[in-house]
Amino acid sequence: MSFPVIDDSFPRIVPSFRRLVKLLTECVEGGVDIECAINEFQECDANFGHLLSSFMNVVRLREIPQENGKLVLEIIGIFARISSSMSKLYSFMEANDVDNAVTCTAEICGHLKKLEAANQRLKEAGRSKGQYSSVPVIDNLLAAGRIVLDKKGDWDLLAGRLEFLIPEWNKLLENDSLPSGVAEHDAALDKLAACVSSKDIDGLEAALEEVKSTGEALMKVQKALSKKEEQVFACPRCGASFTKYERTCPSCHARMPEPISGTAALTEDAAMFEMMPDYVQKLFETVRLMSHNQKQFFGDFRKAVEGLRIRSENALTQLENLSLKQAQATTQAESEAMQRSFELAENGLTKFFNALEIFDTIVVPVDQQAVDNALEYVVAGVEDMRQMHTVIQDFRSISG
Secondary structure: OOOOOOOOOOOOOOHHHHHHHHHHHHHHHOOOOHHHHHHHHHHHHHHHHHHHHHHHHHHHOOOOOHHHHHHHHHHHHHHHHHHHHHHHHHHHHHOOOHHHHHHHHHHHHHHHHHHHHHHHHHHHHHHHOOOOOOOHHHHHHHHHHHHHHHHOOOHHHHHHHHHHHHHHHHHHHOOOOOOOOHHHHHHHHHHHHHHHHHOOHHHHHHHHHHHHHHHHHHHOOHHHHOOOOOOOEEOOOOOOEEOOOOOEOOOOOOEOOOOOOOHHHHOOHHHHHHOHHHHHHHHHHHHHHHOOOHHHHHHHHHHHHHHHHHHHHHHHHHHHHHHHHOOOOOOHHHHHHHHHHHHHHHHHHHHHHHHHHHHOOOOOOOOHHHHHHHHHHHHHHHHHHOOHHHHHHHHHHHHO
């Protein structure tokens, strides 16, 4: 028995699974226990978790039309079967049970092919619903409002999308410097919220149109709405990030290293890597916007990619500089921790550069599958790159 052949028929939705199967195949062909691929398995399993989390977030926000409910349940069921098969595969790998591992891997391939097909049907269903606005958040509101107008029901769907939007909007209003048009859009949102609260079907269409006109006008000055970047602190133990410095991590309560303060923080080593998740978030946001209007937002997408490239190249330079200094560890444990941190940082950077290679091939019309594959590399790379902060702190503690 042999592991599935990685060819054009092999599922592409989770690239790390391809890497896992490739490594398992190499282990068997080289006469090595397949247990040596456990680390690759864990990375693949984490990527499955990221994919499921992203999908459930879309479901939670009710961005999928209700008529596709059966398809959503089908996809959740596929994820459950994948999770079960992955658990079995882990046991077989630990026991070096090649035959059962081969069978289990074939099962997972079958699940992934079904997931790809279901995902494609869901995308086609999304495209068929039409577009009411080039601004995604407004498009979601208008789509939910249209359901109410057409069916005179489903007020909860529209209320849910408003509840998701309002807190972020209120946070934006705390900014001291806002362009003209904010007051008009704020009033329009209040009017829509009152309409939804009273279930005023007669006033709904006018309220939706007002939100559309004021919101789209506001988007013309979108750059002026961008708040100044805040310094982000990353916990070297659990990777949690937050903008307000605390002496202990709010997530895992580990001791936090001393912060880098002042404007110089933006060019100092640790701060550079702590800020990287913000650039990743910008990249995800432009991809989401581009799904609604490729031509309009493709330029923003390319800028986000270049931002990721600059940060990745700078991080690589910092890593090489630190490596050249060859800090002398005082204990074996420090030496091993330092080496592990460098390896994690190198792995994270490799994943970012793999993603950039894919992004560089993207043109209009956009290949969404290729974009998704690249984003998966990015998500996996972020987890490793967070350890770059640990590299800096370890180096400082060892070298003084």
